[in-house]
Amino acid sequence: xxxxxxxxxxxxxxxxxxxxxxxxxxxxxxxxxxxxxxxxxxxxxxxxxxxxxxxxxxxxxxxxxxxxxxxxxxxxxxxxxxxxxxxxxxxxxxxxxxxxxxxxxxxxxxxxxxxxxxxxxxxxxxxxxxxxxxxxxxxxxxxxxxxxxxxxxxxxxxxxxxxxxxxxxxxxxxxxxxxxxxxxxxxxxxxxxxxxxxxxxxxxxxxxxxxxxxxxxxxxxxxxxxxxxxxxxxxxxxxxxxxxxxxxxxxxxxxxxxxxxxxxxxxxxxxxxxxxxxxxxxxxxxxxxxxxxxxxxxxxxxxxxxxxxxxxxxxxxxxxxxxxxxxxxxxxxxxxxxxxxxxxxxxxxxxxxxxxxxxxxxxxxxxxxxxxxxxxxxxxxxxxxxxxxxxxxxxxxxxxxxxxxxxxxxxxxx
Numbered sequence: 001x002x003x004x005x006x007x008x009x010x011x012x013x014x015x016x017x018x019x020x021x022x023x024x025x026x027x028x029x030x031x032x033x034x035x036x037x038x039x040x041x042x043x044x045x046x047x048x049x050x051x052x053x054x055x056x057x058x059x060x061x062x063x064x065x066x067x068x069x070x071x072x073x074x075x076x077x078x079x080x081x082x083x084x085x086x087x088x089x090x091x092x093x094x095x096x097x098x099x100x101x102x103x104x105x106x107x108x109x110x111x112x113x114x115x116x117x118x119x120x121x122x123x124x125x126x127x128x129x130x131x132x133x134x135x136x137x138x139x140x141x142x143x144x145x146x147x148x149x150x151x152x153x154x155x156x157x158x159x160x161x162x163x164x165x166x167x168x169x170x171x172x173x174x175x176x177x178x179x180x181x182x183x184x185x186x187x188x189x190x191x192x193x194x195x196x197x198x199x200x201x202x203x204x205x206x207x208x209x210x211x212x213x214x215x216x217x218x219x220x221x222x223x224x225x226x227x228x229x230x231x232x233x234x235x236x237x238x239x240x241x242x243x244x245x246x247x248x249x250x251x252x253x254x255x256x257x258x259x260x261x262x263x264x265x266x267x268x269x270x271x272x273x274x275x276x277x278x279x280x281x282x283x284x285x286x287x288x289x290x291x292x293x294x295x296x297x298x299x300x301x302x303x304x305x306x307x308x309x310x311x312x313x314x315x316x317x318x319x320x321x322x323x324x325x326x327x328x329x330x331x332x333x334x335x336x337x338x339x340x341x342x343x344x345x346x347x348x349x350x351x352x353x354x355x356x357x358x359x360x361x362x363x364x365x366x367x368x369x370x371x372x373x374x375x376x377x378x379x380x381x382x383x384x385x386x387x388x389x390x391x392x393x394x395x396x397x398x399x400x401x402x403x404x405x406x407x408x409x410x411x412x413x414x
Contacts, residue, residue, distance in 0.1 A: 043059070106154065116142055134220075147176045179300065202293060218231070239324055269396055319354060
């Protein structure tokens with residue numbers, strides 16, 4: 001009963017909230033200034049695979065060698081293509097001989113429809129009110145939205161473009177799609193850079209902390225539309241039960257002038273994130289119930305036998321304390337809830353947040369725009385970088401630093 005009333009309340013209150021959001025987007029992006037990134041020299045087109053049209057954004061050299069070819073895929077809840085455009089633009093400014101290609105999450109374009117099959121979901125949902133399991137075992141799915149199948153489409157797109165191998169860079173769900181490509185077709189990857197994505201360790205007990213403490217994305221909650229609406233609004237506008245955006249980014253972005261990339265990126269995260277995913281939410285649910293964090297973590301063990309260099313990049317402000325006392329974001333790289341404990345030295349040993357114990361500076365190297373953390377001798381990663389003034393949305397909060405970290409990683413790989 002509580003779930004029913006919460007659902008009705010959410011639908012009613014978001015009639016008002018969405019009106020406000022759309023007005024802010026129109027005011028910030030339409031009436032007062034042009035979106036600066038749209039003035040960059042992106043070539044936007046479609047590639048047809050099996051009579052299906054897939055979106056491509058591209059910038060840089062048309063005839064770059066494989067060592068200079070980069071494939072980027074973003075995630076949600078913002079537009080997967082646009083979310084990677086600022087980092088792509090920064091990479092192009094670092095080296096305009098690069099060929100930088102952004103693919104959408106396959107089948108997330110408006111012209112694709114969900115076509116249910118006789119295949120069923122493998123992951124369940126969870127009620128945010130009662131914390132009871134929502135059983136999806138009898139829910140039919142469309143297999144084309146699984147991240148494994150999406151990775152097969154990326155391979156076909158690369159083949160169609162004559163790209164035998166490239167550097168792969170994924171953020172959020174995009175990282176999961178590309179890691180599936182690495183595992184099934186390692187010859188396609190010169191390297192694999194992954195941002196804001198869990199690796200090979202999650203303690204099942206941490207799930208009991210949700211939603212007060214989020215360690216890893218709460219996929220089970222996100223499979224229900226009104227719950228993801230409540231969560232995204234709460235963590236970005238109310239900064240509760242966590243603050244999703246970096247405080248360093250917020251402080252800078254609030255002072256940004258109209259007509260700047262920073263102003264546009266703040267609009268994208270603060271406002272567009274609340275409504276952009278509404279057009280493809282049902283498709284996103286299809287992806288989630290055909291996978292989920294537990295299955296993804298287990299699947300990554302296959303990387304032990306794959307010889308592809310891997311670089312992880314995380315926002316430095318993960319599990320910092322926000323001004324209201326809430327934790328920032330959901331993917332800590334240190335301490336009690338360290339998601340990367342098998343890969344890197346602990347810079348805040350045993351801590352819940354970044355203020356509890358002194359930082360272990362001996363494990364950190366400053367590279368100017370970004371920093372790196374010392375790898376353990378047994379690490380699978382080739383590098384682990386942290387991005388200042390950034391949290392989960394590091395490719396949008398600080399795309400210049402992300403681009404620098406990626407470029408410095410790939411330039412030595414042959």
